[in-house]
Amino acid sequence: YFMKQFFTLDKIRNKIFVYTGLTFLIMSLTIISILLAKMNEVLYDFAQDEMRVSLSEAILIIKSSNLEAVRTAETMARAQEAGMFGSREETVKYGLEILKSNSSFTGVSFGYEPNADGKDNNYRNYSGKYEGAFDETGRFLPYWYRDISDPSVLKLKPLVDMETSMYYVGVKEKFLSGSKEKFLITEPYLYEGKMIVENMVSLVVDSQFVGIAGIDRSLSSIDTALLGLKVYNTDEYVLISRLGNVISSTNDKSIQAKNITELKNYNIYNKYYTHSTNDIFVTPFSDDTGDYYYVGGKVTVGDWTLIMRLNQDEITSYINEELRYLVIGLFSLGFIITIIVLGLISKSITKPIETAIDASKKVSEGNFDISFDKVPNDETxxxxxxxxxxxxxxxxxxxxxxxxxxxxxxxxxxxxxxxxxxxxxxxxxxxxxxxxxxxxxxxxxxxxxxxxxxxxxxxxxxxxxxxxxxxxxxxxxxxxxxxxxxxxxxxxxxxxxxxxxxxxxxxxxxxxxxxxxxxxxxxxxxxxxxxxxxxxxxxxxxxxxxxxxxxxxxxxxxxxxxxxxxxxxxxxxxxxxxxxxxxxxxxxxxxxxxxxxxxxxxxxxxxxxxxxxxxxxxxxxxxxxxxxxxxxxxxxxxxxxxxxxxxxxxxxxxxxxxxxxxxxxxxxxxxxxxxxx
Incomplete structure (x- = not known):
C-alpha cells in the first residue's frame, strides 16, 4: 500500500518528488562535474605552487651559503682597505683566524698585485715564520688551507697560476670592466671527492685594483641541506654550475662534476640551464623510467641552476584522493539536501491546497467563520x-x-x-x-x-x-x-x-x-x-x-x-x-x-x-x-x-x-x- 501511494502520479506530492527530484539530481551531477574539473585545476595549481615553494626554500639555502662566504671575503677586503693593506704578517694572522673560526671553509687566501705595497724586495727568498706566504720574488700570496687527512691541521703556501687562473684574472677583469659586482664565485671543481668552490673579492685601495681576498669552501653542506629538505617522498635535486657542470645530485652521485651534455635527460636540464630569468616554473616530462615533474630556478649568487624532479604519481595520487573525498561529500550532501528540499516543497504546496478545500466546503454550507493559522507568501x-x-x-x-x-x-x-x-x-x-x-x-x-x-x-x-x-x-x-x-x-x-x-x-x-x-x-x-x-x-x-x-x-x-x-x-x-x-x-x-x-x-x-x-x-x-x-x-x-x-x-x-x-x-x-x- 505504501509503495502504491508513494509511486503513483495521481497526487501532487508524488509528481513534485519525481519531476523536481530528477531535475535537481541532473543539475547537481552537472554542477559536481564542473566543480570537479575546476577543483582538479585548483589542486594541480596548488601542487605546482607547493613545488615552487619547496624549490625556493632550497634556492634560499644555497644562496645564503654562497652569500656567507662572499660576505666574509668582502670583510677581509674591507679590512685591507681600512688600513691593513701592506701589513703582511698581520694579514697572514688575520687569514688564519678566519679559517679557524669557520669550519665550513677549506681555505682562506690573499693575493697582492706584484709589488703592490712596495715590499716585494724585502721578502724575496724569505725564510721566516710565514715563508709560505710569499713566492720566490717576494710577492705576497698567502693561502691557508686544511689538510685533507686531518682538517684540524692548517697549512700555509703561496697561491699559484695567478696570471692564468680564473679566481684571480676573473675578479680583476670584473673590476676593470666597471661591473657593479666586485665578487666572483668560480666554477666548482672536484678535489679529493669533494666539490670545492672559490669566492673571491677584489682588493681596492685609492680606487686602484691591488689584489684579491678569497674563501674556499666545500659544497658538501649543500648536499646535506638538500637531503634534509625532503618535502616529497620521490623528490631529487640536481645543482648545475654557471658552466653547466653538475655540482650536486641527491640521488645519483655518479653524475657529479659531469656536464649536462653528458646526462641522459639533457633536453630538460638544458631547458632550465639556458632559461634567462629568475622565474621558477614546472615542466611535465616523461622518459623510459616514468612520468615526472621537473621544477627549476636560478641561484642568483653564483649564477647556478637548481632543478628538482619528483614522480607525477605522488602528485596525481594526492589530487585523486582529494577529489574522491570531494565527490563522496558533495554527492551525499546533494542527496540529503534534495530529499529535504523536495519534502519541504511538497508539504508547502499540498498542505495549503487541502486547507483551501476544507474552507470551501464551509462556505458552501453557509458558514462564513473561516480562519487560517499560517498563510504562505506563494500562490497557495x-x-x-x-x-x-x-x-x-x-x-x-x-x-x-x-x-x-x-x-x-x-x-x-x-x-x-x-x-x-x-x-x-x-x-x-x-x-x-x-x-x-x-x-x-x-x-x-x-x-x-x-x-x-x-x-x-x-x-x-x-x-x-x-x-x-x-x-x-x-x-x-x-x-x-x-x-x-x-x-x-x-x-x-x-x-x-x-x-x-x-x-x-x-x-x-x-x-x-x-x-x-x-x-x-x-x-x-x-x-x-x-x-x-x-x-x-x-x-x-x-x-x-x-x-x-x-x-x-x-x-x-x-x-x-x-x-x-x-x-x-x-x-x-x-x-x-x-x-x-x-x-x-x-x-x-x-x-x-x-x-x-x-x-x-x-x-x-x-x-x-x-x-x-x-x-x-x-x-x-x-x-x-x-x-x-x-x-x-x-x-x-x-x-x-x-x-x-x-x-x-x-x-x-x-x-x-x-x-x-x-x-x-x-x-x-x-x-x-x-x-x-
Whole structure:
C-alpha cells in the first residue's frame, strides 16, 4: 500500500518528488562535474605552487651559503682597505683566524698585485715564520688551507697560476670592466671527492685594483641541506654550475662534476640551464623510467641552476584522493539536501491546497467563520487569502446590511430628537448674537490701544538703529587687531625656520667628528698591533693605544647623543613651525569671519531702517480694523433674522424623519432571516 501511494502520479506530492527530484539530481551531477574539473585545476595549481615553494626554500639555502662566504671575503677586503693593506704578517694572522673560526671553509687566501705595497724586495727568498706566504720574488700570496687527512691541521703556501687562473684574472677583469659586482664565485671543481668552490673579492685601495681576498669552501653542506629538505617522498635535486657542470645530485652521485651534455635527460636540464630569468616554473616530462615533474630556478649568487624532479604519481595520487573525498561529500550532501528540499516543497504546496478545500466546503454550507493559522507568501497563500476574503466579504455584506438597517433606524430616531433640540438652540441663538455685538464693541476699543502701542514701537526702532552703528565701528577695530596678530605669527615662523637650518649645519659638524673618531679608533688599533710586536717594550704604548681607543669610543657615543638631541630639537622646531602655520590659518579665518560679521551687521542696519516706514502702515491698518467692528454689528442683526426662518424649516424636517423610521423597520425584518456572524 505504501509503495502504491508513494509511486503513483495521481497526487501532487508524488509528481513534485519525481519531476523536481530528477531535475535537481541532473543539475547537481552537472554542477559536481564542473566543480570537479575546476577543483582538479585548483589542486594541480596548488601542487605546482607547493613545488615552487619547496624549490625556493632550497634556492634560499644555497644562496645564503654562497652569500656567507662572499660576505666574509668582502670583510677581509674591507679590512685591507681600512688600513691593513701592506701589513703582511698581520694579514697572514688575520687569514688564519678566519679559517679557524669557520669550519665550513677549506681555505682562506690573499693575493697582492706584484709589488703592490712596495715590499716585494724585502721578502724575496724569505725564510721566516710565514715563508709560505710569499713566492720566490717576494710577492705576497698567502693561502691557508686544511689538510685533507686531518682538517684540524692548517697549512700555509703561496697561491699559484695567478696570471692564468680564473679566481684571480676573473675578479680583476670584473673590476676593470666597471661591473657593479666586485665578487666572483668560480666554477666548482672536484678535489679529493669533494666539490670545492672559490669566492673571491677584489682588493681596492685609492680606487686602484691591488689584489684579491678569497674563501674556499666545500659544497658538501649543500648536499646535506638538500637531503634534509625532503618535502616529497620521490623528490631529487640536481645543482648545475654557471658552466653547466653538475655540482650536486641527491640521488645519483655518479653524475657529479659531469656536464649536462653528458646526462641522459639533457633536453630538460638544458631547458632550465639556458632559461634567462629568475622565474621558477614546472615542466611535465616523461622518459623510459616514468612520468615526472621537473621544477627549476636560478641561484642568483653564483649564477647556478637548481632543478628538482619528483614522480607525477605522488602528485596525481594526492589530487585523486582529494577529489574522491570531494565527490563522496558533495554527492551525499546533494542527496540529503534534495530529499529535504523536495519534502519541504511538497508539504508547502499540498498542505495549503487541502486547507483551501476544507474552507470551501464551509462556505458552501453557509458558514462564513473561516480562519487560517499560517498563510504562505506563494500562490497557495494567495488562494487561501482569496477564499478567506470571499467568506469575509459575504459575511460582511450580510452583516453590513443588517447593521446598516439598525444604524438607519437609530439615525432616524436621533434626527427626530435632534430637530427638537435645534429649535431650542436657534431660539437661544438670538441671545448669543446680542453678546457678540457687545464683544465687537470691546474689539474696537482694543484697536485704539494698539495704535498707541505701535507709535512707541516706531520710536524704539530709531534708537536701535543708532546703537547698531556704534557696534559696527567696534568690529572694524577688532579686524585691525587680528591682522596685526597674523603678521606677528608669520615673523615667529620665519625665525623657527632659521633655527632649523642652524641645527642642520650642526649635523654636518657631528659627521666630521664621527669620521675623526673612526680614524682615531683605527689608528689606536694599528698602535696596539705595533705594541704587541714590540713585546714588553711596547706595553706602555699599548696602554696609551687602549686609552685612545676608549676615548674614541666615548667621542662616538657623545656625538651620537648630540646627534639625537639635534634630531629631537629639529623635530620640535618643525612641529613649532607647523603649529604656527596652523595658528596663522586660524587667525586668517577669524579675520575673514570678523570682516563677514561687519558686512552682515551693516546690511542688517540698512534693512532695519527700511522697516521703520512699515510701522506707519501698520498704524493705518489698525484704524481700518476699528471700522470693521461696526460692520460686524450689522451682520449679527441679519443673522438673527435668518434664525427665525430656520425654526420653520425644522418643523418640516421632523415629519420627514418619522416616515424614514417606518421604512427602516420593514428592512430590518427582512435581514433577520439570514444566519450571520
Amino acid at each position: 497563500g494567495k488562494l487561501l487569502s482569496t477564499i478567506k476574503t470571499m467568506a469575509d466579504n459575504l459575511n460582511s455584506l450580510v452583516a453590513g446590511i443588517n447593521e446598516s438597517s439598525l444604524q438607519v433606524k437609530s439615525t432616524a430616531n436621533k434626527i427626530e430628537l435632534s430637530s427638537s433640540l435645534q429649535k431650542k438652540k436657534i431660539q437661544n441663538f438670538s441671545e448669543f448674537t446680542s453678546n457678540i455685538a457687545a464683544a465687537s464693541a470691546q474689539i474696537s476699543a482694543t484697536t485704539k490701544d494698539l495704535v498707541a502701542t505701535m507709535t512707541n514701537v516706531a520710536n524704539a526702532a530709531s534708537n536701535t538703529s543708532e546703537n547698531a552703528n556704534q557696534k559696527h565701528d567696534d568690529i572694524n577695530k577688532m579686524e585691525a587687531q587680528m591682522t596685526e596678530l597674523l603678521n606677528a605669527t608669520s615673523k615667529i615662523s620665519k625665525k623657527l625656520s632659521v633655527l632649523d637650518k642652524k641645527a642642520t649645519n650642526i649635523n654636518s659638524v657631528i659627521d666630521t667628528i664621527n669620521k675623526v673618531a673612526d680614524q682615531t679608533n683605527l689608528l689606536s688599533l694599528n698602535a696596539a698591533i705595533e705594541a704587541e710586536k714590540a713585546g714588553e717594550y711596547g706595553q706602555g704604548f699599548s696602554v696609551v693605544a687602549t686609552e685612545i681607543r676608549r676615548l674614541s669610543d666615548q667621542t662616538s657615543n657623545a656625538t651620537y647623543d648630540i646627534e639625537e638631541m639635534i634630531k629631537e630639537m629639529q623635530a620640535a622646531v618643525n612641529s613649532g613651525v607647523m603649529e604656527m602655520d596652523k595658528f596663522s590659518d586660524e587667525v586668517r579665518k577669524i579675520v575673514a569671519v570678523v570682516n563677514e560679521v561687519g558686512k552682515n551687521l551693516a546690511e542688517s542696519i540698512k534693512e532695519f531702517r527700511v522697516l521703520i516706514p512699515h510701522f506707519e502702515i501698520v498704524l493705518e491698518s489698525m484704524e481700518s480694523q476699528a471700522g470693521g467692528a461696526v460692520q460686524i454689528n450689522e451682520s449679527i442683526s441679519n443673522l438673527n433674522e435668518n434664525a427665525k426662518h430656520a425654526v420653520e424649516f425644522l418643523s418640516e424636517f421632523t415629519e420627514a424623519s418619522n416616515s424614514l423610521n417606518e421604512a427602516v423597520n420593514r428592512l430590518h425584518n427582512e435581514i433577520s432571516k439570514f444566519n450571520i456572524n
